[in-house]
Amino acid sequence: QPHKKNVTADDMAHFLIEANREMVERFTPVYRRWLQSLLDEANYPHVFHCTAGKDRTGLGAALVLRILGVPKETIVHDYLATNSYTAKRVDHIVHYVTEKTMHQVNQDVIRTLFTVQAHYLEEAFKAIDEEYGDFDTYLETALGFAEAERAALKNLLLEPAGI
Numbered sequence: 082q083p084h085k086k087n088v089t090a091d092d093m094a095h096f097l098i099e100a101n102r103e104m105v106e107r108f109t110p111v112y113r114r115w116l117q118s119l120l121d122e123a124n125y126p127h128v129f130h131c132t133a134g135k136d137r138t139g140l141g142a143a144l145v146l147r148i149l150g151v152p153k154e155t156i157v158h159d160y161l162a163t164n165s166y167t168a169k170r171v172d173h174i175v176h177y178v179t180e181k182t183m184h185q186v187n188q189d190v191i192r193t194l195f196t197v198q199a200h201y202l203e204e205a206f207k208a209i210d211e212e213y214g215d216f217d218t219y220l221e222t223a224l225g226f227a228e229a230e231r232a233a234l235k236n237l238l239l240e241p242a243g244i
Contacts, residue, residue, distance in 0.1 A: 090189035097136065097193070098204045104140050105208040112144060113224045119145070120233050135163050135197050140205050147216060148226055148234055153206070163197045171195045 104112075118124050131137035139160050146156045164171075175191045206216070213219040220226040226234070 087187065088190055090187065090193040093190050093193040094198065094201075097198075097201050100136060101140065101201045101205040102208040104137060105205050105212065108137075109219075109223045112141065115141065116144060116148070116224055116226065117230075119237070120230060122237060125237070133195060135167070135195075136201070139163065139197060139202060143202055143205070144224070145234075145238075148220060148224075148231055149238060150231075150235070157199050157202060160197055160202050161199060167195070 115129070119127065129138060129141055143156050143160060146159070147153070171192060174195055175188050178186050178191050179188055209216055209219045213223060220231070
């Protein structure tokens with residue numbers, strides 16, 4: 082039987098990069114249905130989440146923010162805030178898994194699985210550019226957000242700028 086190598090933190094990071102690409106390549110119709118539901122005022126207040134609250138949810142939040150016109154750099158900064166807000170929880174998970182496996186699991190692998198890195202989200206944006214040419218084309222053709230839908234979502238979610 083061939084020796085199976087242990088999973089490394091780099092392996093886990095590669096897995097999460099591929100997962101972010103796959104969310105665009107395979108699950109855009111799911112994001113479309115969800116984002117279209119945000120155009121109905123009856124769907125508010127609104128909560129969205131996933132198992133870890135960072136990958137599918139992170140891309141979902143990024144898509145909403147991009148539709149609203151938030152700069153990509155700001156979105157990535159917001160995405161990375163996940164690591165600050167979940168640090169205690171991640172520490173607890175790493176400790177728990179380490180104890181339950183009698184220190185047989187690489188802590189860096191667990192930490193990588195439960196945190197985010199900028200290039201995870203950037204890989205999703207890269208997949209959008211590769212598949213659709215640019216983000217605006219993706220919004221319009223894949224998500225059904227032409228100017229009218231973008232304006233409607235802005236009207237629902239944004240407050241007028243202060244005077």
